[in-house]
Amino acid sequence: MMEQIFFKKPVVDERILSLESAEAEEDTTREEKILCRNCHSFITEKENEIKINNTDFHLFQNPMGVYFRVVCFSYAEGCSIISDYTDEHTWFSGFSWAIVLCRVCHSHLGWHYVSPESSFFGLIADRLTGI
Numbered sequence: 001m002m003e004q005i006f007f008k009k010p011v012v013d014e015r016i017l018s019l020e021s022a023e024a025e026e027d028t029t030r031e032e033k034i035l036c037r038n039c040h041s042f043i044t045e046k047e048n049e050i051k052i053n054n055t056d057f058h059l060f061q062n063p064m065g066v067y068f069r070v071v072c073f074s075y076a077e078g079c080s081i082i083s084d085y086t087d088e089h090t091w092f093s094g095f096s097w098a099i100v101l102c103r104v105c106h107s108h109l110g111w112h113y114v115s116p117e118s119s120f121f122g123l124i125a126d127r128l129t130g131i
Contacts, residue, residue, distance in 0.1 A: 032047065034076075036078065036109065039102060039105035042077075043128060058072075068124050069125040070091070072121065072123075078102060078103050079112070079121060080106075096115070108127070
């Protein structure tokens with residue numbers, strides 16, 4: 001004769017559900033953050049991405065023949081401006097530029113652009129995560 005096996009109803013721990021909910025929310029927040037690809041430090045947020053000259057990203061070639069895919073941001077607190085500004089070989093007419101590095105690992109992330117009316121960060125897409 002076979003024994004009957006009874007299964008207990010699983011106990012749902014509300015603390016686990018709230019943790020799972022918090023983790024899902026954190027994943028969404030992580031997706032909105034733009035990080036340095038080298039050290040994973042916070043650089044800026046997706047909401048700071050802006051269009052310059054009516055486009056989301058730009059493809060430029062420097063005088064040495066190196067191509068850069070540049071995404072622009074109104075603000076990038078994870079960057080340090082490390083050079084003087086120059087007008088030479090500017091990719092954005094009317095703007096001077098300076099080199100910017102990751103504040104943590106000092107990887108070259110792009111440039112900060114300034115004009116008398118405004119400023120923005122032009123960051124190299126391949127050197128960031130979350131783009």
